[in-house]
Amino acid sequence: MKEIRLANKIITKLVKDHVHYPDRLIADTFSMLARCGVLLVLYWYVFRLNGGVVNGVTFVVTAWSIFFYFSFSTLRLRDVSRSIMHDVQTGSVEVLFNKPISYLLYRFWWQIGFGLYSFLVVTIFGVLILYFLIGVPESMTLTLFLPTYLVTLIGASFLSLILYGIVGLLAFWIEDVNPVFWMVDKAVMILGGSYLAVALFPKFLYQAALYSPFGASLFVTHTVYDSWQSNWYILLAWQFFWIVFLGTVMHFLFVRAQKKVSINGG
Amino acid sequence: MSNEIRFALYSVKKNIQSSAELRTSFLMNVVGMAINNTAFILLWIYFIKSFGIIGGWTSAEVVALQGFLALAYGVVFCLAQGIRKIPDYVASGAFDRFMLSPKNLLLRVATSSFGASAVGDVVFGVACLIIYGFLIQASLMQILLIVLVVILATLIFLATVIAIFSTSFLWVDSNAVTNGFFELFLTPALFHGGAFQGLTRFIFIFIIPSLLIGTIPVEIVRYLSFDKLALLAGLTIFWLLVSVKLFFKAVRRYESSNFMTFGN
Numbered sequence: 455m456k457e458i459r460l461a462n463k464i465i466t467k468l469v470k471d472h473v474h475y476p477d478r479l480i481a482d483t484f485s486m487l488a489r490c491g492v493l494l495v496l497y498w499y500v501f502r503l504n505g506g507v508v509n510g511v512t513f514v515v516t517a518w519s520i521f522f523y524f525s526f527s528t529l530r531l532r533d534v535s536r537s538i539m540h541d542v543q544t545g546s547v548e549v550l551f552n553k554p555i556s557y558l559l560y561r562f563w564w565q566i567g568f569g570l571y572s573f574l575v576v577t578i579f580g581v582l583i584l585y586f587l588i589g590v591p592e593s594m595t596l597t598l599f600l601p602t603y604l605v606t607l608i609g610a611s612f613l614s615l616i617l618y619g620i621v622g623l624l625a626f627w628i629e630d631v632n633p634v635f636w637m638v639d640k641a642v643m644i645l646g647g648s649y650l651a652v653a654l655f656p657k658f659l660y661q662a663a664l665y666s667p668f669g670a671s672l673f674v675t676h677t678v679y680d681s682w683q684s685n686w687y688i689l690l691a692w693q694f695f696w697i698v699f700l701g702t703v704m705h706f707l708f709v710r711a712q713k714k715v716s717i718n719g720g
Numbered sequence: 721m722s723n724e725i726r727f728a729l730y731s732v733k734k735n736i737q738s739s740a741e742l743r744t745s746f747l748m749n750v751v752g753m754a755i756n757n758t759a760f761i762l763l764w765i766y767f768i769k770s771f772g773i774i775g776g777w778t779s780a781e782v783v784a785l786q787g788f789l790a791l792a793y794g795v796v797f798c799l800a801q802g803i804r805k806i807p808d809y810v811a812s813g814a815f816d817r818f819m820l821s822p823k824n825l826l827l828r829v830a831t832s833s834f835g836a837s838a839v840g841d842v843v844f845g846v847a848c849l850i851i852y853g854f855l856i857q858a859s860l861m862q863i864l865l866i867v868l869v870v871i872l873a874t875l876i877f878l879a880t881v882i883a884i885f886s887t888s889f890l891w892v893d894s895n896a897v898t899n900g901f902f903e904l905f906l907t908p909a910l911f912h913g914g915a916f917q918g919l920t921r922f923i924f925i926f927i928i929p930s931l932l933i934g935t936i937p938v939e940i941v942r943y944l945s946f947d948k949l950a951l952l953a954g955l956t957i958f959w960l961l962v963s964v965k966l967f968f969k970a971v972r973r974y975e976s977s978n979f980m981t982f983g984n
Contacts (some may be wrong), residue, residue: 480900
């Protein structure tokens with residue numbers, strides 16, 4: 455109960471903060487325009503050059519898949535690793551450890567609250583714009599779509615936090631986690647279907663996207679494909695497996711990290 | 721002027737020495753960034769495999785595009801990463817110390833910080849351009865053009881970065897906004913250049929100069945296009961003049977002693 459109250463407080467405070475200071479939303483909108491907007495214009499052009507269908511996929515399906523990737527990225531869950539590194543480098547992690555709250559949960563809720571407002575605004579407007587400009591693929595009109603989308607969105611959020619949380623915890627052992635962060639981030643970017651939609655992957659890359667935690671952390675991009683109707687439960691099971699497995703790894707890392715903390719005094 | 725440049729070089733040297741102190745971290749940053757950049761090459765090569773050759777662009781052009789971008793980005797943020805920190809300096813009031821310095825303000829701010837990972841970009845960029853040279857069996861003229869357009873692309877990158885981060889003086893949460901602008905400029909530059917046609921090409925050359933740091937340099941070298949070289953040179957001069965003017969105009973909006981609570 456106490457944990458739920460804490461989560462609610464953190465998220466509410468941060469959302470209110472972002473509502474009052476809309477600069478962050480402006481930044482996220484520019485980012486969305488630069489990445490997703492321009493990319494979709496390019497895809498529209500190359501699909502037109504290729505007769506409208508590539509690898510059995512249409513532009514509409516590809517566009518929605520890419521949009522889901524970028525809308526999810528506005529949650530900024532990946533920044534949790536840099537927040538943890540910052541806490542470790544500045545020593546504020548010692549203070550947070552002494553508070554009667556779970557440090558990792560605090561960081562996770564903070565990260566969700568930080569990106570939630572932008573995510574909701576950008577996603578709602580993005581969905582409306584895409585709907586009116588290009589329409590929706592048939593797969594998104596099925597009753598299965600919305601519930602499974604929401605489940606995989608929640609799973610993706612947990613898995614992303616865990617994945618990047620592990621990277622952040624490495625700050626207890628190495629000076630700068632940025633190089634590790636870049637590698638994990640690029641693996642997520644490629645296998646998640648950012649600039650190249652998952653349906654356009656060669657076979658081995660597609661397999662890697664299905665069975666690696668990097669791809670599983672962005673299964674939201676798979677929900678628009680026809681194949682989702684037949685294998686959604688397998689992909690959700692994989693996502694669940696990675697959450698449990700990497701969650702256990704993160705727990706052990708965290709226990710060991712706590713033992714590494716040395717109080718500087720002062 | 722020579723005094724200013726000598727001071728800037730001294731500042732850069734000290735920054736490098738300071739970064740190299742943490743040797744493991746420095747090397748990890750360099751190698752990590754080089755690996756990080758490879759991801760974009762892989763992505764666009766698979767893109768070409770899926771969609772075929774678009775606008776005459778093959779895998780070789782993708783390698784060159786990433787080479788030009790990485791080199792321009794790397795050189796600018798190796799030597800002048802301070803520009804990217806202007807939002808932090810303004811928000812924290814740390815900009816005061818630059819205002820009080822008797823050196824050239826822009827040069828002093830620019831050389832106040834060094835990005836270790838940018839060295840990885842420089843290494844990666846040079847490697848990509850060498851590979852590109854081999855892939856297209858570059859002639860002497862093309863090699864000379866590569867050197868020339870690298871300089872122009874770096875200058876235009878520097879000018880745009882100055883212009884973008886000069887707007888820090890205009891926003892409350894300037895860090896978020898300027899980074900949003902920066903992404904709007906940089907991200908399209910990373911995309912497959914051949915797919916930019918018509919209106920998008922016009923916008924990202926004349927309004928947001930994203931294509932000038934990668935796509936246009938590639939096309940200049942590939943097709944020995946002197947028209948585009950003249951365009952690039954002209955726009956470089958234009959952006960340099962605009963950005964420096966914008967910086968000094970924007971600085972006037974800076975309110976010193978932000979955290980001294982004067983007046984309240």
